[in-house]
Amino acid sequence: MNGRIVTPDGIINGHIAINGEMIEAITPDDTTDAAGTDIIVPGFIDLHCHGGGGHTFTTGDAEAARKAAAFHLRHGTTTMLASLVSSPFELMRDAVEAYQPLVADGVIAGIHFEGPYLSHARCGAQNPAYLRDPAPVELTELVKAGPETVRMMTIAPELPGALEAITFLRDHGVLAAIGHTDASYDQTQAGVAAGATVGTHLFNGMRPPHHREPGPVVGLLSSIAAVELIADNIHLHPGMLAFAARSAGPDRAILITDAMDATGMPDGRYELGGQEVVVADRVARLAHNGSIAGSTLTMDVAVRNAVAAGLSLTEAATMAATTPARLLGLTDRGAITPGLRADLVILDADLNLKQVIHAGVPL
Missing domain, CATH: 2.30.40.10 (Urease, subunit C, domain 1)
Known part of the structure; x- marks a missing residue:
C-alpha cells in the first residue's frame, strides 16, 4: 500500500x-x-456518536447499534463509543446489558452516557424530563453491570453530588466528561480536579465565555482535560474550531461527530431521546424549539473540515485517532x-x- x-x-x-x-x-x-x-x-476513533445510517444507539437495541456502527465503519470510524442521550435509568441499565456482546465482538468500544446528570439551563437537545442530579446507586449499578462496557459519562459539575460522582467514575476506570453545563470557571476547574478528563463538545451546551466569568469553555481549555470538537461547520465556525484546537493542542483536542441516526439519510423527521427532530440541509434541530440536536457528520468529513480550517494533516489525524485512543487506553x-x-x-x-x-x- x-x-x-x-x-x-x-x-x-x-x-x-x-x-x-x-x-x-x-x-x-x-x-x-x-x-x-x-x-x-x-482509522478514526469517535468518542461521541448517537447513530447513523438510519440506526440509533440511543434505545439500547443491539441490532440497531450493530447497523449504526457498520455505517460509520464505512466512513472510516474503526473504533467508536455508542452514545446515549439522557434516559430513564432502566433504559441505561438495559443498554449496558444489551451492548456487552458488541463490546466483546469489537463492534463498539463501549458506551458513552451523555447524561442524565446535566444542567436544565444548558440541556440543548437533551430531554429535560429525564434530567436529574447524580445518583450514587445508579452509578454503582451501571459500573458493576458493565465494568468493561461503561467507558464515559458526561456530567455537569455544578450539580449536587457531581464532584463525588466524577471521582467515583475516575476511580472505576470510566472517563468523566464535563458538558451540558452552566458551571462557572471555578466549578469547571473543580470538576477537573475531581477527575474529569474530557469536555463534551466544547462550546455547545455550555455557558458562553465572558471576560468577567470565563465559564466552562475557558475552564476546560486552561485545564489538563481533552476537549471534543464537532467539526461540521455548523456547531462550530471553522475559525473557532481552529482556535480551540490550537489552544488545546492536538494532544488534547478530539474530533467527534455527535452524529444521530439521520446521518447519511434524507432530510425529514427523526427522533432523539423521545423528542422529535427535523433535519433540513444537513442540520438537525428539535421540532419544538429549534435547538441543534446532534449532527449528520461522519469522521471522514470532520477530518476534511479540520484541514480546511487550517489544521495540518498530522494534527487532524492525531485529533481523530491518536488522542482518543490514548484517552480510552487503547494502546494497540x-x-x-x-x-x-x-x-x-x-x-x-x-x-x-x-x-x-x-x-x-x-x-
Whole structure:
C-alpha cells in the first residue's frame, strides 16, 4: 500500500506492509511523487456518536447499534463509543446489558452516557424530563453491570453530588466528561480536579465565555482535560474550531461527530431521546424549539473540515485517532506505527474517502 502516510512523526512518502491484523513495516520511498497520491491516515476513533445510517444507539437495541456502527465503519470510524442521550435509568441499565456482546465482538468500544446528570439551563437537545442530579446507586449499578462496557459519562459539575460522582467514575476506570453545563470557571476547574478528563463538545451546551466569568469553555481549555470538537461547520465556525484546537493542542483536542441516526439519510423527521427532530440541509434541530440536536457528520468529513480550517494533516489525524485512543487506553491502535493494529483510512488528494482497512481487512 503506497501513498503519503500520516504518522505521529509527520508525513512519509512510502509503503505500508500489513501482516494479518498488524502493521508490519513502513518503508519510505523518497522517489515517489507526492502530488496526487493517496493519503493514508489511521482509522478514526469517535468518542461521541448517537447513530447513523438510519440506526440509533440511543434505545439500547443491539441490532440497531450493530447497523449504526457498520455505517460509520464505512466512513472510516474503526473504533467508536455508542452514545446515549439522557434516559430513564432502566433504559441505561438495559443498554449496558444489551451492548456487552458488541463490546466483546469489537463492534463498539463501549458506551458513552451523555447524561442524565446535566444542567436544565444548558440541556440543548437533551430531554429535560429525564434530567436529574447524580445518583450514587445508579452509578454503582451501571459500573458493576458493565465494568468493561461503561467507558464515559458526561456530567455537569455544578450539580449536587457531581464532584463525588466524577471521582467515583475516575476511580472505576470510566472517563468523566464535563458538558451540558452552566458551571462557572471555578466549578469547571473543580470538576477537573475531581477527575474529569474530557469536555463534551466544547462550546455547545455550555455557558458562553465572558471576560468577567470565563465559564466552562475557558475552564476546560486552561485545564489538563481533552476537549471534543464537532467539526461540521455548523456547531462550530471553522475559525473557532481552529482556535480551540490550537489552544488545546492536538494532544488534547478530539474530533467527534455527535452524529444521530439521520446521518447519511434524507432530510425529514427523526427522533432523539423521545423528542422529535427535523433535519433540513444537513442540520438537525428539535421540532419544538429549534435547538441543534446532534449532527449528520461522519469522521471522514470532520477530518476534511479540520484541514480546511487550517489544521495540518498530522494534527487532524492525531485529533481523530491518536488522542482518543490514548484517552480510552487503547494502546494497540490510533496511529500508523509498526506493531499497531492495521486500522487505516485511504483518502484521495482532496481528502475524499477511498477505502477503509479494519484490522488488516479491506472493506
